[in-house]
Amino acid sequence: MDHxxxxxxxxxxxxxxxxxxxxxxxxxxxxxxxxSKTYRDTADIPFRHEDKPATDKTDKEART
Known part of the structure; x- marks a missing residue:
C-alpha cells in the first residue's frame, strides 16, 4: 500500500x-x-463605554 x-x-x-x-x-x-456569564461579558465589550468614549492615552500625551 502506498503512502x-x-x-x-x-x-x-x-x-x-x-x-x-x-x-x-x-x-x-x-x-x-x-x-453563559463568560459569553455575556464578551458580547458586551462593544458597549462598555457607551456613555463616555474611551480615551486614547497616546492622544492625551500628544496634547501636553
Whole structure:
C-alpha cells in the first residue's frame, strides 16, 4: 500500500471520527451551563463605554 492510499483511508475513516467527536466536544463546551456569564461579558465589550468614549492615552500625551 502506498503512502497516499494509506493517508486517504485514514482520513476517510478514523480522522473523520476524531474530528466529529472534537466538534461535539466543542459544542458541549460552548453550551455548558456555567459558560453563559463568560459569553455575556464578551458580547458586551462593544458597549462598555457607551456613555463616555474611551480615551486614547497616546492622544492625551500628544496634547501636553
Amino acid at each position: 497516499y492510499s494509506f493517508l486517504r483511508q485514514f482520513a476517510d475513516s478514523w480522522m473523520l471520527l476524531v474530528l466529529f467527536f472534537f466538534f461535539v466536544g466543542v459544542v458541549f463546551w460552548v453550551f455548558r451551563p456555567g459558560s
